[in-house]
Amino acid sequence: MPEGHSVHRIARQFGRHFVGERISASSPQGRFAEGASLIDGRVMTDAKAVGKQMFLEFDDAVWLRVHLGIYGAWDFSGAVASAAGRMGQTGMRGASDDDVAAAPTTVVGAHEESLASIGAPRRTRLRMAEQESESALDDAALEGFPPEPIGAVRVRLLTERAVADLRGPTACEVLDAAGVQQVIDKLGPDPLIDDADAGEERMLARIRRRRVPIGLLLMDQSVVSGIGNVYRAEILFRARLDPHALGANLPEDVIRGLWRDWRYLLGVGVDTGQMLTMDGLDEEARRLALRNRADRHWVYKREGLPCRVCGTHIVMEIAAGRKLYYCPSCQV
Numbered sequence: 001m002p003e004g005h006s007v008h009r010i011a012r013q014f015g016r017h018f019v020g021e022r023i024s025a026s027s028p029q030g031r032f033a034e035g036a037s038l039i040d041g042r043v044m045t046d047a048k049a050v051g052k053q054m055f056l057e058f059d060d061a062v063w064l065r066v067h068l069g070i071y072g073a074w075d076f077s078g079a080v081a082s083a084a085g086r087m088g089q090t091g092m093r094g095a096s097d098d099d100v101a102a103a104p105t106t107v108v109g110a111h112e113e114s115l116a117s118i119g120a121p122r123r124t125r126l127r128m129a130e131q132e133s134e135s136a137l138d139d140a141a142l143e144g145f146p147p148e149p150i151g152a153v154r155v156r157l158l159t160e161r162a163v164a165d166l167r168g169p170t171a172c173e174v175l176d177a178a179g180v181q182q183v184i185d186k187l188g189p190d191p192l193i194d195d196a197d198a199g200e201e202r203m204l205a206r207i208r209r210r211r212v213p214i215g216l217l218l219m220d221q222s223v224v225s226g227i228g229n230v231y232r233a234e235i236l237f238r239a240r241l242d243p244h245a246l247g248a249n250l251p252e253d254v255i256r257g258l259w260r261d262w263r264y265l266l267g268v269g270v271d272t273g274q275m276l277t278m279d280g281l282d283e284e285a286r287r288l289a290l291r292n293r294a295d296r297h298w299v300y301k302r303e304g305l306p307c308r309v310c311g312t313h314i315v316m317e318i319a320a321g322r323k324l325y326y327c328p329s330c331q332v
């Protein structure tokens with residue numbers, strides 16, 4: 001399932017190429033025909049992510065809420081920002097040749113020579129879901145815009161230059177402003193939306209009153225927004241924290257540290273498009289980490305392998321139906 005950084009990147013893609021544009025909305029699959037008719041012909045005025053949910057605002061305060069869930073994906077084509085480029089400005093680092101070399105996407109064919117203008121809008125096709133992948137347009141697709149919708153497209157949002165097709169979401173609904181607020185009120189703080197200090201206090205309060213393992217609380221979207229299975233495991237390792245420790249028993253400064261680390265990692269994730277959770281990497285190690293998941297994480301999907309710090313075998317156990325990875329020596 002896409003974690004918070006992916007959803008923020010998708011919202012920024014909309015912010016860059018759809019906000020301010022009049023949108024033709026349709027439901028090629030038919031299942032969202034009524035919802036699409038409420039949006040059709042309106043100007044998109046805002047695009048924002050809160051945790052794993054995205055909210056697109058249209059004029060007259062009509063909103064589209066989308067949660068991709070496990071199978072959902074957005075396919076962008078036309079003039080859209082490339083996957084390899086920076087779609088957001090977190091100010092953490094600039095695009096460089098290294099970024100281009102490290103880009104995890106498949107940039108093929110006619111696009112190779114345009115790497116110098118990485119991130120600039122160009123004619124391409126980009127899938128944004130749990131992973132991002134870019135593909136070259138074939139001749140037929142280059143000729144006709146917009147491309148024919150392929151497969152079960154729940155909703156298509158179209159401008160004169162760009163199109164976004166949504167497939168397989170868990171949630172896709174039209175809401176008014178009050179409805180959006182109701183959804184957001186149930187969500188824990190998101191470091192890219194909430195004020196840093198206020199968000200920290202909210203997360204602290206929500207963890208300290210729960211006699212529930214921190215490994216479960218970090219995945220609870222009402223406690224903190226946007227953390228999924230990868231970030232959960234990695235944040236706990238980075239804090240050298242036992243996933244089974246109860247929230248109510250954790251020292252205040254430990255919980256504050258979790259919020260601050262999530263804030264930092266989310267920024268890196270939005271910036272790179274990858275859940276890069278290892279620090280202090282030299283140039284080559286960083287390049288590898290951006291390319292391969294095996295070189296990117298402390299514990300996630302490393303069960304049975306030696307801990308990078310102490311050499312103990314990483315453990316995997318099922319917690320609330322999801323795989324939890326940790327080092328039984330470092331995280332005590």
Ligand SMILES: [Zn+2]
Binds near residue numbers: 331
């Ligand atoms: Zn260890």
